[in-house]
Amino acid sequence: MDAPDHGALDPNSREPLHAQVAAVLRELINDRDILPGEALPTEAELQQRFSISRSVARQAMTTLVSEGLVLRGRGRGSVVAPERQHHRIVDSAAGLYSQIGSTGARLRTEILHLGEERAPRAVPALGGGDAVRLERLRSIDGTPSAVIRTWLPLRFGNGLTVDDLTDASLHALLAERHGIIVDGGSRQVRAVAADAQLAGLLGVRPGAPLLLLEGLTRTADGDVLEHFATWHRGDLIAFDVEVAANTRLDAPEARQLAEAMRKAAAGLLDAADRWDRGDR
Secondary structure: OOOOHHHHOOOOOOHHHHHHHHHHHHHHHHOOOOOOOHHHOOOHHHHHHOOOOHHHHHHHHHHHHHHEEEEEEOOEEEEEEOOOOOEOOOOOOOHHHHHHHOOOOOOOEEEEEEEEEOOOOOOOOOOOOOEEEEEEEEOOEEEEEEHHHHEEEEEHOOOOOOOOOOOOOOOHHHHHHHHHEEEEEEEEEEEEEOOOHHHHHHHOOOOOEEEEEEEEEOOOOEEEEEEEEEEEEEEOOOEEOOOOOOOOOOOHHHHHHHHHHHHHHHHHHHHHHHHOOOOO
């Protein structure tokens, strides 16, 4: 963290010095100049940087602890508190919007791109043909959390507008507009590193570990509804798998999904380890 400027404090202000120091640190945390899990300056460092007393530094840090922004622990000093982690059931046809929205979290959707173009050949079922490409940025409680790239057949994608899709569920919109029932499909899970573009959108450093969920969704009639790829921030969203009472745990599908989840978790740990070592 860059040293705060002592000029940021106003000794003539009616606001106490400890509140001013807390405000400077709070801004650094909210602007993600200091990330969750990273250490904050010690009280001694705050004294030196702001030319304040030890008691003022302690009061400032206590304020941030009481707000839930900072955690204190023996032997580790003060660190930025981890952000609330959300859970997504990956073997459910329900999208991120409906799953996270049902928890009471505040969701926002920004449309990054919407237009007709030829789908890459690598896109299952739609590759090589004309389709609608939709890209969205989902934020949870004000924090960018997932980037979604969706390819839609023209029959479903044509007519969609930015206004339709902003802060809305794509599945709910298509179900209402076309009278369809979303009926599952295939899902794959991988751990990937954030490239520069994804890092900028999600507010993480390039190389940070992300969970990539890809899939093909079909309607109850068997028609392809979409192919999607969603990059989730691994520090904010966890993947869950639901197992029904009559599901055999040794079924091939269960084993494949469990193996995919295991590899994704291992990939996240490996990416984080490489990042810590500076191997980027």
